[in-house]
Amino acid sequence: xxxxxxxxxxxxxxxxxxxxxxxxxxxxxxxxxxxxxxxxxxxxxxxxxxxxxxxxxxxxxxxxxxxxxxxxxxxxxxxxxxxxxxxxxxxxxxxxxxxxxxxxxxxxxxxxxxxxxxxxxxxxxxxxxxxxxxxxxxxxxxxxxxxxxxxxxxxxxxxxxxxxxxxxxxxxxxxxxxxxxxxxxxxxxxxxxxxxxxxxxxxxxxxxxxxxxxxxxxxxxxxxxxxxxxxxxxxxxxxxxxxxxxxxxxxxxxxxxxxxxxxxxxxxxxxxxxxxxxxxxxxxxxxxxxxxxxxxxxxxxxxxxxxxxxxxxxxxxxxxxxxxxxxxxxxxxxxxxxxxxxxxxxxxxxxxxxxxxxxxxxxxxxxxxxxxxxxxxxxxxxxxxxxxxxxxxxxxxx
Amino acid sequence: xxxxxxxxxxxxxxxxxxxxxxxxxxxxxxxxxxxxxxxxxxxxxxxxxxxxxxxxxxxxxxxxxxxxxxxxxxxxxxxxxxxxxxxxxxxxxxxxxxxxxxxxxxxxxxxxxxxxxxxxxxxxxxxxxxxxxxxxxxxxxxxxxxxxxxxxxxxxxxxxxxxxxxxxxxxxxxxxxxxxxxxxxxxxxxxxxxxxxxxxxxxxxxxxxxxxxxxxxxxxxxxxxxxxxxxxxxxxxxxxxxxxxxxxxxxxxxxxxxxxxxxxxxxxxxxxxxxxxxxxxxxxxxxxxxxxxxxxxxxxxxxxxxxxxxxxxxxxxxxxxxxxxxxxxxxxxxxxxxxxxxxxxxxxxxxxxxxxxxxxxxxxxxxxxxxxxxxxxxxxxxxxxxxxxxxxxxxxxx
Numbered sequence: 001x002x003x004x005x006x007x008x009x010x011x012x013x014x015x016x017x018x019x020x021x022x023x024x025x026x027x028x029x030x031x032x033x034x035x036x037x038x039x040x041x042x043x044x045x046x047x048x049x050x051x052x053x054x055x056x057x058x059x060x061x062x063x064x065x066x067x068x069x070x071x072x073x074x075x076x077x078x079x080x081x082x083x084x085x086x087x088x089x090x091x092x093x094x095x096x097x098x099x100x101x102x103x104x105x106x107x108x109x110x111x112x113x114x115x116x117x118x119x120x121x122x123x124x125x126x127x128x129x130x131x132x133x134x135x136x137x138x139x140x141x142x143x144x145x146x147x148x149x150x151x152x153x154x155x156x157x158x159x160x161x162x163x164x165x166x167x168x169x170x171x172x173x174x175x176x177x178x179x180x181x182x183x184x185x186x187x188x189x190x191x192x193x194x195x196x197x198x199x200x201x202x203x204x205x206x207x208x209x210x211x212x213x214x215x216x217x218x219x220x221x222x223x224x225x226x227x228x229x230x231x232x233x234x235x236x237x238x239x240x241x242x243x244x245x246x247x248x249x250x251x252x253x254x255x256x257x258x259x260x261x262x263x264x265x266x267x268x269x270x271x272x273x274x275x276x277x278x279x280x281x282x283x284x285x286x287x288x289x290x291x292x293x294x295x296x297x298x299x300x301x302x303x304x305x306x307x308x309x310x311x312x313x314x315x316x317x318x319x320x321x322x323x324x325x326x327x328x329x330x331x332x333x334x335x336x337x338x339x340x341x342x343x344x345x346x347x348x349x350x351x352x353x354x355x356x357x358x359x360x361x362x363x364x365x366x367x368x369x370x371x372x373x374x375x376x377x378x379x380x381x382x383x384x385x386x387x388x389x390x391x392x393x394x395x396x397x398x
Numbered sequence: 399x400x401x402x403x404x405x406x407x408x409x410x411x412x413x414x415x416x417x418x419x420x421x422x423x424x425x426x427x428x429x430x431x432x433x434x435x436x437x438x439x440x441x442x443x444x445x446x447x448x449x450x451x452x453x454x455x456x457x458x459x460x461x462x463x464x465x466x467x468x469x470x471x472x473x474x475x476x477x478x479x480x481x482x483x484x485x486x487x488x489x490x491x492x493x494x495x496x497x498x499x500x501x502x503x504x505x506x507x508x509x510x511x512x513x514x515x516x517x518x519x520x521x522x523x524x525x526x527x528x529x530x531x532x533x534x535x536x537x538x539x540x541x542x543x544x545x546x547x548x549x550x551x552x553x554x555x556x557x558x559x560x561x562x563x564x565x566x567x568x569x570x571x572x573x574x575x576x577x578x579x580x581x582x583x584x585x586x587x588x589x590x591x592x593x594x595x596x597x598x599x600x601x602x603x604x605x606x607x608x609x610x611x612x613x614x615x616x617x618x619x620x621x622x623x624x625x626x627x628x629x630x631x632x633x634x635x636x637x638x639x640x641x642x643x644x645x646x647x648x649x650x651x652x653x654x655x656x657x658x659x660x661x662x663x664x665x666x667x668x669x670x671x672x673x674x675x676x677x678x679x680x681x682x683x684x685x686x687x688x689x690x691x692x693x694x695x696x697x698x699x700x701x702x703x704x705x706x707x708x709x710x711x712x713x714x715x716x717x718x719x720x721x722x723x724x725x726x727x728x729x730x731x732x733x734x735x736x737x738x739x740x741x742x743x744x745x746x747x748x749x750x751x752x753x754x755x756x757x758x759x760x761x762x763x764x765x766x767x768x769x770x771x772x773x774x775x776x777x778x779x780x781x782x783x784x785x786x787x788x789x790x791x792x793x794x795x796x
Contacts, residue, residue: 156751165751213635225717229634234627236719237611240752241627247713248747251648260712260747314658315645319623319717321634349646349658353554353563354638 017385019044020052024082024386027062028106028379029204032081053080055387060086082106089378090136090149090185093194093370094177096169096221099128101135102368104375106382108205110368112139123170125177133184148378150190151177152197152370154222159239162191168257169221190377194218195242196233197373198328198363199226204376206364211323215316217244218328218369221282223265227320245269249312267308270330276301284330288337306338310345317350317358328363328370336362415783417442418450422480422784425460426504426777427602430479451478453785458484480504487776488534488547488583491592491768492575494567494619497526499533500766502773504780506603508766510537521568523575531582546776548588549575550595550768552620557637560589566655567619588775592616593640594631595771596726596761597624602774604762609721613714615642616726616767619680621663625718643667647710665706668728674699682728686735704736708743715748715756726761726768734760 022042027033033041039049056062064078082105091110093100096118103112114135132151140146155167162178178191199216202208208216212231218224223245227234234241245265246258253262266272274282277290277298290298313325327335335342339360346355363369420440425431431439437447454460462476480503489508491498494516501510512533530549538544553565560576576589597614600606606614610629616622621643625632632639643663644656651660664670672680675688675696688696711723725733733740737758744753761767 156749166749229627229632229639230630232628234718236627236752237721237755238719238751240719240749241717243716243719243749243752246716246749247645248647248709249649251709258749260749311646311649318641318644319639320632321636321638321641323635351554351564351638351641351644351656353556353636354634354641357635 016052017387019048020056020387021384023049023052024056024061024106025383027080027082028108028383031107032079034077034079036077038080052387059387061386085111085143086145087147087382088139088144089147089375089382090132090139091152091371091374091378092132092150093152093154093374094128094167094170095154095194096123099131100371101132102371102375103139104372104378106379108201108372108375110371110375113371123172125172125175125180129177129180129184132181136185146187147382148190148380149181149185149187150192150197150374150378151181152194152374153177153191154194154220154224156240156243157191157193159192159235162189164191165240190374192374192377193224193226193239193242194370195224195328196226196239197377198365198369199228199233199326199373200376201365201369201371201373202326202328202363203228203231205372206369207326207361208324213320213322214324214326215244215320215322216326216328216363216369217313217316217331218363219245219265219269219331220284220329221270223269223331225316227322229320244312244316247312247315249308249315264308264312268305268312268331268334272308273301273305273334276304284333288333291337302334302338303341305334306341307345309334309338310342311349313342313360314346314349314355317346317354321354322358324359324361326361326363329367332362332366335360414450415785417446418454418785419782421447421450422454422459422504423781425478425480426506426781429505430477432475432477434475436478450785457785459784483509483541484543485545485780486537486542487545487773487780488530488537489550489769489772489776490530490548491550491552491772492526492565492568493552493592494521497529498769499530500769500773501537502770502776504777506599506770506773508769508773511769521570523570523573523578527575527578527582530579534583544585545780546588546778547579547583547585548590548595548772548776549579550592550772551575551589552592552618552622554638554641555589555591555594557590557633560587562589563638588772590772590775591622591624591637591640592768593622593726594624594637595775596763596767597626597631597724597771598774599763599767599769599771600724600726600761601626601629603770604767605724605759606722611718611720612722612724613642613718613720614724614726614761614767615711615714615729616761617643617663617667617729618682618727619668621667621729623714625720627718642710642714645710645713647706647713662706662710666703666710666729666732670706671699671703671732674702682731686731689735700732700736701739703732704739705743707732707736708740709747711740711758712744712747712753715744715752719752720756722757722759724759724761727765730760730764733758 026041039046063083089104091102091104099116101114102110156165164175178189181189195218198218208214214228216226225242225244246263248262249264250262254266256263256266270282270284277287287298291302424439437444461481486501486503489500489502497514499512500508554563562573576587579587593616596616606612612626614624623640623642644661646660647662648660652664654661654664668680668682675685685696689700
């Protein structure tokens with residue numbers, strides 16, 4: 001069997017780390033694999049794979065078990081998988097509606113999740129950090145090692161240092177939330193935009209798997225996008241790219257909290273849907289459910305909001321020529337409910353050349369896209385140096 | 399003096415070609431350089447540089463001359479430059495108003511240019527190809543070797559094969575213009591979108607030099623953009639990305655020839671300006687001149703069109719978070735005339751975080767951005783293998 005040549009430029013432990021990283025990334029993306037599959041996918045030879053698996057197993061990071069389906073040769077085929085409960089990352093999402101905190105294990109598994117609905121007006125950064133810190137401490141008392149932490153924020157986040165520049169729906173401006181949480185957790189915390197992280201997760205293991213040109217539009221009260229071009233997340237100069245909720249779609253339209261007028265967000269956000277449905281309480285699911293039940297006002301509200309969704313999506317298709325537009329957050333529910341309308345409006349408003357091959361899809365990770373994206377970010381250091389993390393902290397496992 | 403390590407993965411002539419390419423790209427970008435400067439910039443040692451320069455000089459591609467300013471050591475410092483009239487590329491631009499053809503030499507010099515204004519309704523692809531072929535034949539009779547040809551089209555161009563999918567202002571749909579021109583020229587022809595090529599040229603040697611996050615918006619009757627993200631041109635799935643002229647900016651607005659309604663193009667294109675100025679003849683320069691001369695209707699037309707320019711630019715700033723927005727084509731004139739209005743509208747409509755650091759600039763290459771971009775594309779093969787082209791065709795030089 002021909003093997004891919006392995007080009008290594010580092011020596012000694014650098015090579016070992018790189019090879020170990022390669023293997024755990026395969027497990028992280030594809031799930032449990034046999035040693036042969038690991039060798040084939042990674043391009044490493046079997047003895048190298050065997051050595052790394054042995055090391056990772058000794059550190060408790062992976063486990064090997066005889067496969068239920070023996071290979072044709074009669075020899076048992078050992079399956080390598082992450083040890084459950086051993087390595088985990090803390091992922092959090094801060095939205096206007098709730099603080100959600102999850103324990104995410106390699107492979108993209110959410111093994112525990114707590115959602116704390118916000119009381120009215122309760123969006124104090126210190127309180128959010130304290131809540132996350134408390135949950136992390138509880139989980140930290142259990143088995144395993146926390147290898148990283150990341151937070152998805154519904155707002156504009158500076159890429160260089162994770163400063164939350166503006167999160168109007170949280171009422172935040174220039175909040176160094178990462179530092180705040182670092183103080184509570186004692187580990188470094190990465191902070192990123194919710195839509196960017198959602199796009200990463202949908203690309204890694206969701207609706208955008210295998211696609212390199214993707215616009216992931218996510219929304220609730222606010223609307224933003226994570227855009228993948230050539231498989232890489234667009235950041236712009238400071239990481240603020242993708243603020244599609246503030247494309248001006250109607251110059252004579254409504255005032256937006258950003259100071260502008262007629263932003264897309266004012267037409268497709270959860271508040272717009274509630275307004276059209278004549279409801280004081282903002283909640284996309286409730287209006288969609290009422291429309292399904294035959295409520296005329298709700299049906300019209302969903303239709304009109306869907307038209308605006310399609311119209312703005314058409315602009316994005318013209319600007320990005322994506323393979324795929326994925327709708328996440330509450331826009332997922334809106335898209336599913338108004339799909340025919342959205343598609344019709346897209347056909348009407350987008351250039352035929354670009355729209356012809358563009359697929360529209362709901363997010364596949366349900367409401368967990370951003371949380372799983374934060375998990376990806378928080379696991380990154382472990383994935384880059386799995387033996388280091390495993391070996392260095394093995395003594396913390398009872 | 400410490401030299402940068404040169405990593406070479408190819409052997410024999412592959413290395414020589416790569417090294418020669420490296421040197422001519424330095425000359426192409428920076429202009430004439432001494433051997434020492436070439437060595438320092440390329441990371442190659444002096445004897446390698448000397449050998450390559452000798453070879454390229456023997457092929458007539460470069461010339462060496464004693465510098466007017468001798469170096470401090472007293473030794474004469476030889477300056478290496480492209481030989482004028484030796485290597486050239488054919489660059490053309492097809493706009494609704496004219497066919498422009500240029501002879502472009504390495505270093506980005508337009509040494510000859512012919513602009514053929516279109517008669518009313520005269521946008522027959524075959525006629526355009528014939529005109530370009532005729533000019534190329536005339537120039538081909540002169541000194542030098544044509545090393546490539548490229549065409550900038552004001553329309554949507556498929557990246558894979560250069561098919562003009564739609565150029566509404568030319569009245570073209572699915573025109574394989576590259577093949578048509580290939581038949582007339584006998585050499586391969588690259589075809590690309592006008593705004594994409596303008597962006598490349600402004601990045602290589604214009605207003606966007608050194609910037610990696612750039613939105614270059616170009617317009618006349620139609621409006622499009624070339625977007626650089628991380629220094630690379632956004633293409634999207636098929637190369638249609640950047641059709642910002644068809645962002646819907648006013649759903650109740652005017653019908654667009656694309657079939658949509660309220661596209662940005664219908665508010666900032668040359669026809670919109672003419673309409674507001676009460677003119678039947680479309681021409682941005684004339685309205686801008688009239689406004690400068692104090693014509694009230696023209697002043698108002700420029701102001702209102704400038705407001706729409708700023709409004710749409712705000713959406714692009716929110717979507718891309720660029721370092722720089724560059725206005726090209728006729729939008730250059732409009733931007734210069736309405737600059738204060740455009741800036742005010744941008745401040746009003748864009749997110750402060752993104753807009754704060756975004757610069758707005760007119761294109762620096764005047765009306766030649768797209769033509770020079772086509773030149774870049776047409777010279778690419780020569781720049782990748784300069785000795786091959788030079789040596790193989792040296793005998794065609796008298």
